[in-house]
Amino acid sequence: MAFSIFGKREPKTTDPVQPEAQRPDAPKTEQPRGLFDRMKQAVTRTRESLNQSLSSIAALTREIDVASLDDLELALLASDIGSNTTNDILTRLRDRALNQGISDGAQLKTLLKSEILRILNSVDKPVAHPAAPPEVIMLVGVNGTGKTTTSGKLAALYRRPTPTHPDGRSVLLCAADTFRAAAIEQLEVWAQRSSVDLIKTRQGGDPSAALFDALTAAKARSISVLLVDTAGRLHTKSDLMKELDKMRRTAERLVPGSPHQTLLVIDATTGQNGLQQARLFTEAAHVTGIVLTKLDGSAKGGIVVAIAHELGLPVRFVGIGEKLEDLIPFDPTTFTDSLLD
Ligand SMILES: Nc1nc2c(ncn2[C@@H]2O[C@H](COP(=O)(O)OP(=O)(O)OP(=O)(O)O)[C@@H](O)[C@H]2O)c(=O)[nH]1
Ligand SMILES: [Mg+2]
Numbered sequence: 001m002a003f004s005i006f007g008k009r010e011p012k013t014t015d016p017v018q019p020e021a022q023r024p025d026a027p028k029t030e031q032p033r034g035l036f037d038r039m040k041q042a043v044t045r046t047r048e049s050l051n052q053s054l055s056s057i058a059a060l061t062r063e064i065d066v067a068s069l070d071d072l073e074l075a076l077l078a079s080d081i082g083s084n085t086t087n088d089i090l091t092r093l094r095d096r097a098l099n100q101g102i103s104d105g106a107q108l109k110t111l112l113k114s115e116i117l118r119i120l121n122s123v124d125k126p127v128a129h130p131a132a133p134p135e136v137i138m139l140v141g142v143n144g145t146g147k148t149t150t151s152g153k154l155a156a157l158y159r160r161p162t163p164t165h166p167d168g169r170s171v172l173l174c175a176a177d178t179f180r181a182a183a184i185e186q187l188e189v190w191a192q193r194s195s196v197d198l199i200k201t202r203q204g205g206d207p208s209a210a211l212f213d214a215l216t217a218a219k220a221r222s223i224s225v226l227l228v229d230t231a232g233r234l235h236t237k238s239d240l241m242k243e244l245d246k247m248r249r250t251a252e253r254l255v256p257g258s259p260h261q262t263l264l265v266i267d268a269t270t271g272q273n274g275l276q277q278a279r280l281f282t283e284a285a286h287v288t289g290i291v292l293t294k295l296d297g298s299a300k301g302g303i304v305v306a307i308a309h310e311l312g313l314p315v316r317f318v319g320i321g322e323k324l325e326d327l328i329p330f331d332p333t334t335f336t337d338s339l340l341d
Helices: 032-042 044-060 066-078 083-100 105-122 147-159 183-193 207-220 238-254 268-285 303-311 332-339
Strands: 003-005 135-140 171-176 197-200 225-230 261-267 289-293 315-319 327-329
Touching: 032 044, 032 327, 032 332, 044 066, 044 105, 044 332, 066 083, 066 105, 083 105, 083 303, 105 303, 105 332, 135 147, 135 238, 147 171, 147 183, 147 225, 147 261, 147 289, 147 315, 147 327, 171 183, 171 207, 183 197, 197 207, 207 225, 207 238, 225 238, 238 268, 261 268, 261 315, 268 289, 268 303, 289 303, 303 315
Parallel strands: 135 225, 135 261, 171 197, 171 225, 261 289, 289 315
Antiparallel strands: 315 327
16 A cells, blocks of 8 residues: 655646646756756767867868778777667768768867767657646666666756745655665655655555555546656566556556657766667667766766667667766757767
């Protein structure tokens, strides 16, 4: 039997959830400069390593030749863009170099930037928000990637006041990780930090029962966003994948069309291994977008490009630390400018 804790009720939101383009409070409307600076900080090491390689190309040769592109290939691989995506980028760069001519490192950088932006934009489809609340967002992924932390950060992000929602959007958290010891308590801490209610069940209970109660509560309280933290699992564990399916069916039954978003949380530091796991996970779990965590301090920011190219999915948010505010909405232009400024 599931039950609710934390008595503090959210202010009631009466506005229906609207398409992102019409919602001036959508996360992407954070001050562009603030976003840019934080993204730039997060990809510092990746940028420095790419820049080093690009400037050595410019210093060594006046004409960009095949050897220079080989150097660039190594730099792209080192940033974790991955061999498939790197090959694709280099093929297009070689074609453009042949057709248009590239005479210095600055031009090469501009072309590289436009190639990366092209890949990221090709998967950057707008989020399909429901016409009526609650908007149900599930966080899924393998163990330890940052699902619970991201659930807490997202709760705070959606609660943040905006000009159109001076009280923020109303948020409810659902502790659907009933598997790992202390998982519920961990989410309770995040619920307190972001001042939102939490629906939970006992450890070892049925996560779908907790979700059922959370959906019922979200509807009864006109909650705008329901965030569902799930247990870490491998796509190869069929019983655990079936459990995810059951949760999806529960959501659909109570709130038709939900879950509206299924975010796969990937740890940036696991690089190409993480990408392979993600590829298989994505097929099994109806994933709609990616949250890339632990980008802070990583020199492997190129994984963002590999995700778009290889998984065909947009990165929606990027985790840049362990604190409540260390989550930023992803935007292709901001990312590309931060990486190759
Ligand atoms: N540096 C950094 N650490 C992060 C980030 N996101 C999460 N972490 C850390 O990663 C560790 C695992 O985070 P959790 O949120 O517990 O991961 P999880 O996916 O819920 O783990 P399971 O439920 O066990 O599968 C914690 O120590 C977090 O503080 C991030 O963006 N940057
Ligand atoms: Mg967790």
